[in-house]
Amino acid sequence: MIEAAGLEVDRVTEAELKENGFRSTRKTKIVCTIGPRTCEFEEIEALAVGGMNVARVNMCHGTREWHRDVIRRVRQLNEEKGFAVAVMMDTEGSEIHMDDLNDVESTKAEDGQIWTFTVRAFDQPSRPERTITVNYDGFAEDVKVGDELLVDGGMVTFVVIEKIGPDVICRCTDPGLLLPRANLTFWRNGSLVRERNAMLPTISSKDWLDIDFGIEAGVDFIAVSFVKSAEVIKTLKSYIIDRSPGSQIGIIAKIESIDSLKNLEEIIQVSDGTMVARGDLGAQIPLEQVPLVQHEVIQLCRQLNKPVIVASQLLESMIEYPIPTRAEVADVSEAVGQQADALMLSSESAMGQYPEKALAVLRSVSLRIEKCRREEKHWDVTDLRIVSSSKLDEISEEICNTTSRMANKLKADAIFVYTKTGQTASLLSRNRPDCPIFAFAPSTSIQRCLNLKWGLIPFRLDFSDDMESNLNRTFSLLKARAMIKSGDLIIVVSDVMQSIQAIKVS
Numbered sequence: 001m002i003e004a005a006g007l008e009v010d011r012v013t014e015a016e017l018k019e020n021g022f023r024s025t026r027k028t029k030i031v032c033t034i035g036p037r038t039c040e041f042e043e044i045e046a047l048a049v050g051g052m053n054v055a056r057v058n059m060c061h062g063t064r065e066w067h068r069d070v071i072r073r074v075r076q077l078n079e080e081k082g083f084a085v086a087v088m089m090d091t092e093g094s095e096i097h098m099d100d101l102n103d104v105e106s107t108k109a110e111d112g113q114i115w116t117f118t119v120r121a122f123d124q125p126s127r128p129e130r131t132i133t134v135n136y137d138g139f140a141e142d143v144k145v146g147d148e149l150l151v152d153g154g155m156v157t158f159v160v161i162e163k164i165g166p167d168v169i170c171r172c173t174d175p176g177l178l179l180p181r182a183n184l185t186f187w188r189n190g191s192l193v194r195e196r197n198a199m200l201p202t203i204s205s206k207d208w209l210d211i212d213f214g215i216e217a218g219v220d221f222i223a224v225s226f227v228k229s230a231e232v233i234k235t236l237k238s239y240i241i242d243r244s245p246g247s248q249i250g251i252i253a254k255i256e257s258i259d260s261l262k263n264l265e266e267i268i269q270v271s272d273g274t275m276v277a278r279g280d281l282g283a284q285i286p287l288e289q290v291p292l293v294q295h296e297v298i299q300l301c302r303q304l305n306k307p308v309i310v311a312s313q314l315l316e317s318m319i320e321y322p323i324p325t326r327a328e329v330a331d332v333s334e335a336v337g338q339q340a341d342a343l344m345l346s347s348e349s350a351m352g353q354y355p356e357k358a359l360a361v362l363r364s365v366s367l368r369i370e371k372c373r374r375e376e377k378h379w380d381v382t383d384l385r386i387v388s389s390s391k392l393d394e395i396s397e398e399i400c401n402t403t404s405r406m407a408n409k410l411k412a413d414a415i416f417v418y419t420k421t422g423q424t425a426s427l428l429s430r431n432r433p434d435c436p437i438f439a440f441a442p443s444t445s446i447q448r449c450l451n452l453k454w455g456l457i458p459f460r461l462d463f464s465d466d467m468e469s470n471l472n473r474t475f476s477l478l479k480a481r482a483m484i485k486s487g488d489l490i491i492v493v494s495d496v497m498q499s500i501q502a503i504k505v506s
Ligand SMILES: Nc1ncnc2c1ncn2[C@@H]1O[C@H](COP(=O)(O)OP(=O)(O)OP(=O)(O)O)[C@@H](O)[C@H]1O
Pocket: 033, 034, 035, 036, 058, 060, 061, 062, 090, 225, 279, 280, 346, 347, 350, 351
């Protein structure tokens, strides 16, 4: 962390601020999935230099030791090199998937071939040819002859022709590559079958162990896969408070199960953020509905003051190619234009050939679209609903709304917010103002958590209840580092004092 008498800011952000000026600082945050292609210290560092705000580890893949090493490297990078990269752990969840194919990269299913899906486990040498083990014991009971079995939402399709005890015999009707641990859904008369498989726990026993591991390893966020209702998020939150009192771990609800859609508002309400996990979502609802759900979730999150991540296949072709397709650029532009808090790379950064180039595309598209919105004075006139539960909080909320409008009208250079919990910073971010929001928070864990939110530039700073002295100190520290200059117009708010100040830097 770069530290000058108690003021710490991300090294890359500081450089960007100086180079491009406040207004052209990127507002949309970037999450990168760390995988075999990006797990070494130098590779993670290259992503951090390229603008990664959050590193994601996916517990579907790799061992806990592997993840522990990655998390350690991110921490080390933050400490030694002045970054504030947050760590997000993503749970596996217990939806139905195939086995790891004994670690072969992929296997081809040809048109008309007969394959067996079974709940039996095999030792490597005894596995019969064209046999796939399924992780869910009730599988053979849930499916019926005539059901369609979709691998990865339709990358490969089978039809069930016979059931023999634990074995389900299928014929391939749409050939393609089977990938290790690919997700399986089954469809009857054009509808997704939700039978006993709908009762699978959102957090499996393996997930609980992973969560213990995550708490112990000090992750900043836990993303819960296949959330169906708000209950599971509440249970996890009380579990974490029990295990680790005072914990700042944020819980991200992944919207990827058809069951989550009828409980969206409650789920978002109890979570600390949401991810539109378009990969699995697109295997559970018709594809043409995925963009509509994305739009709805982004709007709802904004209303409920929660950050939202748009994930999966943003730059899928860049797994293999150094440039994206025009359609992918349009998709990224759409998510930035919708003002999602963050965009996420999956395979592109985990195992693709061009992780840094993919990151650069997200960065440049974000900057371009954000600039365009500013130039068009595309200010949001969205009526934000009141999220506070007490009158005092409602006053703070109103102050944040007014501050943002004021900053836009006065063309302020930045908003400064002194925030003990991060809440006031979040209420400002929610307004999506034109200028960047410098958020001063007392701990590095709050600083990292704020790094997921739109437009926030998180600093770590010890501050007191005396706003006058906080301001004097911050201004002189920032001026000394050429991060603000005389003549800049700054609007200041805090959760110490319910007031708005507009200050021209002298
Ligand atoms: N830790 C890891 N070890 C090995 N391979 C990994 C790891 N993390 C990711 N990958 C590879 O990158 C791919 C994309 O990662 P991603 O996190 O999107 O997973 P996914 O399998 O699509 O599941 P999810 O629905 O949770 O995103 C994976 O399918 C896997 O091949």
